[in-house]
Amino acid sequence: METDVDVAVVGGGIIGLGIAWEAIRRGHTVTVIDPDPAAGATHAAAGMIAPASELHYREEHLLRLTLDSAARYPEFLASLTWTGIDPGFRRTGTIVLGFDGADRQALADLQAVQARNSLVVEQVSLREARRSEPMIGPAATAAFRAPEDHQVDPRKLAAALLAAVTSRGTLVRAAATGVERDGSHVTGVRLADGSVLRAGSTTIANGLAAAGLAGLPCRLPLRPVYGDILRLRVPEALQPLLTHTVRGLVRGHPVYMVPRTDGTVVLGATMREDGSNAVSAGGVYQLLRDAQQLIPAVSELELVEVLCRARPGTPDNAPLLGQVEGCDRLLIATGFFRHGVLLTPTAAAVCVDLLEGKPGPPGLERYTPNRFEEG
Ligand SMILES: Cc1cc2nc3c(=O)[nH]c(=O)nc-3n(C[C@H](O)[C@H](O)[C@H](O)COP(=O)(O)OP(=O)(O)OC[C@H]3O[C@@H](n4cnc5c(N)ncnc54)[C@H](O)[C@@H]3O)c2cc1C
Structure with a gap:
């Protein structure tokens, strides 16, 4: 299949930018599509990287992801030092x-x-x-x-990610309206002006608005x-x-x-x-x-x-993260609820592993994007 880019990422909030940067630093060509990057939930977030004090009743399963992500933070931030933007990471406790x-x-x-x-x-x-x-x-x-519960400044981190992604990848300031499909293969992203960006792999990371995209293989029950x-x-x-x-x-x-x-x-x-x-x-x-x-x-x-x-x-307050069975070259990364900043490094690593054909971490099936359609 002829493509314009290896990886298309719909959404340039903290999650989409994190995934895009991880893909770029692993050598992929990447285009992020967003009319107004980092202006959504990312703009408001306090930036607590707090797996312990953010633990909630019936969310213990998330600890595997939140602890992994907190541990990844220092290296993830170090990869952005060259941008010259200090993301405000503080080991405050x-x-x-x-x-x-x-x-x-x-x-x-x-x-x-x-x-x-x-x-x-x-x-x-x-x-x-x-x-x-x-x-x-x-x-x-x-x-x-x-x-061990620390913090980062999400606006500054998003600014560093945006600088990195625009310097080494491409940002298209436009809204996506849906994904293009050839049967079970997702072939790219349709933009609001009707044009199509053809991509080897497409990741849907536009937060709440993901639920409104056309052509997805399952309903995304976001609230x-x-x-x-x-x-x-x-x-x-x-x-x-x-x-x-x-x-x-x-x-x-x-x-x-x-x-x-x-x-x-x-x-x-x-x-x-x-x-x-x-x-x-x-x-x-x-x-x-x-x-x-x-x-x-x-x-x-x-x-x-x-x-x-x-x-x-989401209905169970856990992310929609990973592939949808029966649909190739598509990843979903949304529904991060209260933990999107904390989970950015792990969401990025998981998505890029999957698009490279590597296995996801143990327990990832719990976050399957179409889990609410089963049974
Ligand atoms: C008050 C508040 C405090 C918070 N505090 C914390 C905290 O301390 N720690 C923590 O870990 N999390 C916190 N969060 C949660 C965190 O902010 C979210 O989980 C996280 O920002 C989700 O990131 P996202 O990239 O998925 O979504 P968003 O940040 O909402 O980004 C979505 C992006 O998609 C773009 N978009 C929308 N529609 C389209 C389209 N059709 N085409 C292309 N792009 C589109 C938007 O422009 C936007 O840039 C907080 C949230 C809030 C509201």
Whole structure:
């Protein structure tokens, strides 16, 4: 088959750009198609690389992917150093606080699950927590430390990936409308102007919008889970406000504050399934109210940005990742929900392994994109 490019990637969010860069550095020619790269969920994300503190009930199976990806991060970022863009990776570790009895019980239950999975999370006294983070508020009643949960700045990482991909590959600023097929073979991507990019392999990585592409061999049951998130600047007199990511369960409400090297703090995030992509006043109120319990000085910061984006969720909150049986030269990489930044290096490695005909990692079948159509 005559092709224009080895690999076409639909979507230039953190996942699509990560896959494109991995394919480029393994020697493939790559074209990314996106009308507005890195402006989706990637633009909002806090960038926590936090397999332990982001572990949720019934999501233990994801640990194989999240731990693998966290371990891949340093090498993945090192491959981008030549771009000159610092992706803001910080080994900050994370402190988790609880407030009422139910918070303490939930965090203790979570710690039992974390321990069962050999994750390093230790309960520490509040005095010890305040020794690391003196600004912790007086209402906290329990503290845990997750020393291996770190962070990256997703906007800067996306900028580095975009620079790498446009320098060594091609970016087409256009929307894809679907995939082209010759029977069970996917032969390329159709663009909004009607033209077709012929590719040896096509990867669908355009987040929530993947569900709307024509010609896919299965339905992608994606749903938007909206997140309101704030960025605040710490005045000179209060710097550094935090040196760890500080998160908490405040009377049942999760909230986090992630300190950046540029003197700002990211404060997030709501989880809404109310169908509205407008910033929620109630959501912002709740975040500020709960953050003030974590770190009372939050009310002295300068509010510089409030925005909302949708996380691409799936019915089981796990990604749609891999091949679709009976369909060649097509990979799906979407549905990364709360973990897209964390999972970027592993998603990239898995996709490029598969398109090179190598086997995926053990357990990948759990994330088969057409799993909801079986039975
Ligand atoms: C408030 C918030 C906080 C978060 N915090 C974290 C965190 O701390 N850690 C973490 O790991 N994850 C976090 N996430 C989740 C993470 O942001 C997502 O999982 C991740 O961004 C998904 O990446 P993506 O590339 O699949 O999708 P997106 O970033 O949404 O990118 C999709 C891309 O596809 C493009 N596109 C759309 N339609 C088309 C089309 N027809 N043709 C071509 N291109 C198209 C869009 O322009 C966009 O660039 C957070 C998300 C939110 C909303």
